[in-house]
């Protein structure tokens with residue numbers, strides 16, 4: 001009925017307001033928190049301490065977009081050293097994230113589309129990961145959020161044929177995507 005539709009819209013509008021206020025609060029919280037608490041908010045985005053420290057040092061941010069733009073700008077400077085540092089906190093694709101920290105929880109969520117019950121897929125991913133590590137001497141990194149296990153496997157096979165230089169650039173781009181998605185998650189609550 002019209003009545004129910006109106007109530008539904010009102011509830012929807014209210015929910016949006018609450019989310020907007022929460023985001024605002026989180027930004028205000030981030031801006032005003034003591035340094036160590038602000039660091040704790042953004043550290044799980046990527047295991048590159050310099051990035052989190054620079055982001056916290058640049059407070060206050062007027063908007064979440066301004067914060068995201070600065071975070072993206074900082075990530076453009078990443079190279080091999082940052083990539084290897086960050087990989088310590090990223091489990092292999094298809095493997096259960098070790099530990100119980102925030103990073104493990106985030107990894108779990110990002111890889112949720114990978115059907116770990118699918119034995120053929122998990123075996124193929126394990127074999128591809130092993131080949132990738134033998135070839136490039138680091139864990140295969142891909143932005144898993146929004147990708148099915150089959151899409152990830154196809155990307156793994158495609159990237160196995162790239163040169164080390166191409167792969168370093170591609171892995172860094174994937175790391176930036178993962179990091180920014182996680183940052184969006186922090187301020188979207």
Ligand SMILES: NC(=O)NC1=NC(=O)NC1=O
Pocket residue numbers: 089090091092093106107108110111139140141142143144145178
């Ligand atoms: N090896 C990986 O690619 N790991 C991951 N990709 C994500 O999107 N989250 C991870 O933990």
